[in-house]
Amino acid sequence: MDNSGAGYSEPHRHRHRQRFRGLVSLLELKNGQKGVVTLLQGNKKVIHRLSELGIVPNTVVEVINSIPFGGPVEVLVRGSRLAIGRDVAKGILLRVEEDGK
Amino acid sequence: MSSCHVPSSAKRDDKADLVVALAGNANVGKSTLFNQLTGLHQHVGNWPGKTVEKFEGSLVVDGYKIDVIDLPGIYSLSTFSIEELISREHIVLEKPDVVINVVDASVLERNLFFTLQLLELQTPIVIALNMVDLAEDRGLSVDEKKLSEILGVPIVPTIASKGIGVYELIRQAINVAERKTKLRPMNVKYGKDVEERIEKLTELIKNGDLHYPPRFVAVKLLEGDEDIKKKVDKKVVEAAEKFAKEIEEIRGIPVPIVIASERYAIISRIIKESRKILAPSKIGLVEKVDQLLTHKILGYLIMTIVFFSSFYAIFTFGDYVSTILSAAFETLKPSIVNITGEILWEGFFGGFVAGVTLLLPFVLPFYLLLSILEDTGYLPRVAFLLDNVMHKVGLHGKAIIPLIMGYACNVPACYACRIMDTQRERLISAFAVTFIPCAARIIVVYGLVGAFVGIEWAYALLLINLAIIMGMARLAFKVCPGESMGLIIEVPPLRLPTMRVVLTQTWNSIKSIMYVVFPIYIIGGGILAALYSFNVLQPVEELLTPLTVEWLGLPTYAGIPLLFGVVRKEMVIIMPAILFGTTDFVSMFTPLQMLTLAFVAMYYIPCAATFAMLKKEFGWKTACYITAFEVAFAILLGGLFYRSLDALF
Numbered sequence: 001m002d003n004s005g006a007g008y009s010e011p012h013r014h015r016h017r018q019r020f021r022g023l024v025s026l027l028e029l030k031n032g033q034k035g036v037v038t039l040l041q042g043n044k045k046v047i048h049r050l051s052e053l054g055i056v057p058n059t060v061v062e063v064i065n066s067i068p069f070g071g072p073v074e075v076l077v078r079g080s081r082l083a084i085g086r087d088v089a090k091g092i093l094l095r096v097e098e099d100g101k
Numbered sequence: 102m103s104s105c106h107v108p109s110s111a112k113r114d115d116k117a118d119l120v121v122a123l124a125g126n127a128n129v130g131k132s133t134l135f136n137q138l139t140g141l142h143q144h145v146g147n148w149p150g151k152t153v154e155k156f157e158g159s160l161v162v163d164g165y166k167i168d169v170i171d172l173p174g175i176y177s178l179s180t181f182s183i184e185e186l187i188s189r190e191h192i193v194l195e196k197p198d199v200v201i202n203v204v205d206a207s208v209l210e211r212n213l214f215f216t217l218q219l220l221e222l223q224t225p226i227v228i229a230l231n232m233v234d235l236a237e238d239r240g241l242s243v244d245e246k247k248l249s250e251i252l253g254v255p256i257v258p259t260i261a262s263k264g265i266g267v268y269e270l271i272r273q274a275i276n277v278a279e280r281k282t283k284l285r286p287m288n289v290k291y292g293k294d295v296e297e298r299i300e301k302l303t304e305l306i307k308n309g310d311l312h313y314p315p316r317f318v319a320v321k322l323l324e325g326d327e328d329i330k331k332k333v334d335k336k337v338v339e340a341a342e343k344f345a346k347e348i349e350e351i352r353g354i355p356v357p358i359v360i361a362s363e364r365y366a367i368i369s370r371i372i373k374e375s376r377k378i379l380a381p382s383k384i385g386l387v388e389k390v391d392q393l394l395t396h397k398i399l400g401y402l403i404m405t406i407v408f409f410s411s412f413y414a415i416f417t418f419g420d421y422v423s424t425i426l427s428a429a430f431e432t433l434k435p436s437i438v439n440i441t442g443e444i445l446w447e448g449f450f451g452g453f454v455a456g457v458t459l460l461l462p463f464v465l466p467f468y469l470l471l472s473i474l475e476d477t478g479y480l481p482r483v484a485f486l487l488d489n490v491m492h493k494v495g496l497h498g499k500a501i502i503p504l505i506m507g508y509a510c511n512v513p514a515c516y517a518c519r520i521m522d523t524q525r526e527r528l529i530s531a532f533a534v535t536f537i538p539c540a541a542r543i544i545v546v547y548g549l550v551g552a553f554v555g556i557e558w559a560y561a562l563l564l565i566n567l568a569i570i571m572g573m574a575r576l577a578f579k580v581c582p583g584e585s586m587g588l589i590i591e592v593p594p595l596r597l598p599t600m601r602v603v604l605t606q607t608w609n610s611i612k613s614i615m616y617v618v619f620p621i622y623i624i625g626g627g628i629l630a631a632l633y634s635f636n637v638l639q640p641v642e643e644l645l646t647p648l649t650v651e652w653l654g655l656p657t658y659a660g661i662p663l664l665f666g667v668v669r670k671e672m673v674i675i676m677p678a679i680l681f682g683t684t685d686f687v688s689m690f691t692p693l694q695m696l697t698l699a700f701v702a703m704y705y706i707p708c709a710a711t712f713a714m715l716k717k718e719f720g721w722k723t724a725c726y727i728t729a730f731e732v733a734f735a736i737l738l739g740g741l742f743y744r745s746l747d748a749l750f
């Protein structure tokens with residue numbers, strides 16, 4: 001299994017975004033855009049729950065809908081549709097393939 | 102293996118020959134299947150998380166008496182939620198003879214994640230490959246023979262909602278339970294680094310006296326499962342923690358994710374061999390509608406229209422039917438009173454009439470609309486739309502589902518708060534639910550305010566109520582300690598409501614209400630009439646006057662209805678209707694009094710049944726706190742409400 005770049009991190013106040021150069025959070029994807037899950041951040045339980053629902057490193061996730069002003073995003077993952085709140089979504093970091101843009 | 106076909110019921114008379122449990126992900130059709138098997142009426146609907154408690158039924162087939170257990174839907178055998186714990190403990194501790202793993206064929210990958218865990222648990226299983234119709238619409242074709250070969254367990258394709266495949270399924274289940282079908286369950290193997298440590302842990306656990314298979318315990322310990330940790334030796338837990346740390350160092354991610362990743366990798370391989378993707382046949386229009394419903398602007402517009410027109414429909418329908426029925430009973434009344442001429446009879450009969458003319462016309466459309474909303478799959482979409490609004494009060498989108506259910510009745514709505522992920526969120530949402538004006542309170546609002554003060558005032562009361570609910574949830578959020586989780590909910594497919602499902606659901610709810618409520622009305626009415634004729638209640642009313650008359654500006658005779666309203670909220674107007682023999686409340690209250698009484702009735706206390714539910718879910722103390730708070734809140738605000746309107750009128 002390819003684990004390069006797959007990682008995990010507890011949220012850290014002084015940790016800056018450039019630590020994860022090239023990664024974007026689920027919130028930054030536009031509708032119809034796909035990304036590959038690379039890193040999961042946040043509460044342990046939340047991450048565990050996400051992984052049970054199929055959001056694990058190296059999984060392709062497609063954003064299909066989102067609500068602006070702090071609303072949730074809707075994603076397609078492994079054939080199922082999930083609505084994910086903003087707080088949870090911002091901890092899902094992805095690698096976006098060039099042709100996905 | 103005995104081929105004895107005579108079931109053992111001869112020995113154990115009332116006991117079942119076999120116990121079959123239904124387990125699987127949420128919203129895959131377990132309860133639908135349960136209803137098909139047992140002829141019972143478990144709550145079904147198109148959103149995840151309806152069944153929150155295990156439920157039993159039975160059937161007799163091929164000479165076997167079978168107990169069927171409907172379990173809550175879960176995504177994993179971990180123990181984050183009450184539902185997961187209930188399901189896991191049932192499967193492990195009560196050891197059903199066979200577990201029917203209901204699987205949604207249209208979301209096979211995610212469903213197999215749970216199946217793998219059942220295999221690890223070494224439970225005898227049969228797979229119901231349900232929703233094959235939906236899978237076909239999406240162009241997914243599952244080769245169940247191949248899948249069955251790989252997993253080593255029997256698979257029966259079903260369409261539970263149409264009863265297709267159900268008989269075959271139960272026969273396969275019997276065969277497995279009777280060991281006529283040999284299971285060759287697939288071994289779930291992880292990467293070498295993980296496997297080595299699982300084996301070492303398994304060795305340590307082996308002698309322990311656990312109900313769970315040692316390998317399953319080992320995996321769960323590595324994942325850090327709190328419930329399992331409590332069940333094993335301290336030394337084992339320490340070893341597990343050490344191993345887990347080592348794995349995390351090698352992989353760079355926590356063990357639960359390592360395990361989940363590997364399971365999904367296994368599943369991907371299984372899917373590759375057993376599922377083909379053809380061209381989807383039936384998408385298009387539904388998809389378009391779905392996009393509109395959850396559109397960032399239009400979605401909100403549609404939602405407002407849906408909810409406003411629902412209330413409009415309820416009020417219009419209720420008023421129309423109520424008027425007709427009242428008129429019909431009006432013509433009956435004189436003759437009946439003349440025959441018996443007794444106050445008591447008037448009380449009994451009055452209770453019955455009030456129930457028929459006030460309760461049914463309003464409660465019926467509520468349940469009908471709720472069933473329709475549930476069956477279409479609209480509720481999770483509303484949860485999506487309102488997630489950020491709910492965040493403002495410390496909850497998240499999922500809480501909207503119990504809140505909407507609360508408009509029909511607070512009791513099942515409090516129960517539905519279990520879909521929230523943490524105890525704190527459950528409590529906050531249940532507290533908010535008790536402020537939702539249930540059908541019974543809507544009757545009060547409509548019967549007093551809508552009918553005699555003006556319908557716009559009724560809507561105004563409902564809007565004020567929304568603001569109060571938000572404020573109260575916010576308050577509870579500030580006061581309650583504990584943790585919160587964000588929104589994660591599966592969005593089920595949107596579809597047209599099925600007539601049969603909607604009507605059955607509505608009828609079942611109405612039926613159970615009538616059984617409970619009519620006796621209360623009739624007996625309550627009789628008692629009330631008797632007490633009044635013996636002058637027992639007047640002193641009580643006198644006692645209440647400082648509150649009712651002085652502070653709230655109500656007439657003296659409003660005291661007793663408010664007391665009866667503790668049992669059921671609509672008693673607040675049903676009691677005066679019985680006493681005065683009419684639902685024309687103009688003769689009893691001024692418009693201002695009607696508004697105040699309706700306002701107070703909306704908030705003043707959770708009804709007896711809601712209290713009982715709160716106690717069951719959160720304990721005596723919390724239930725009493727909530728009740729005391731609401732009494733004080735309603736009295737305080739009611740008085741202010743009266744005074745500020747008094748200045749206006």
Ligand SMILES: Nc1nc2c(ncn2[C@@H]2O[C@H](COP(=O)(O)OP(=O)(O)OP(=O)(O)O)[C@@H](O)[C@H]2O)c(=O)[nH]1
Nearest residue numbers: 127128129130131132133150151152174232260261
């Ligand atoms: N198209 C289709 N729909 C089905 C089928 N079986 C059940 N349904 C529908 O799927 C929805 C969910 O069914 P339920 O029986 O409530 O699901 P459940 O597994 O008990 O769900 P929870 O109790 O929430 O875990 C309902 O709206 C059913 O009518 C099927 O075979 N095909």
Ligand SMILES: [Mg+2]
Nearest residue numbers: 131132151152
């Ligand atoms: Mg169910």
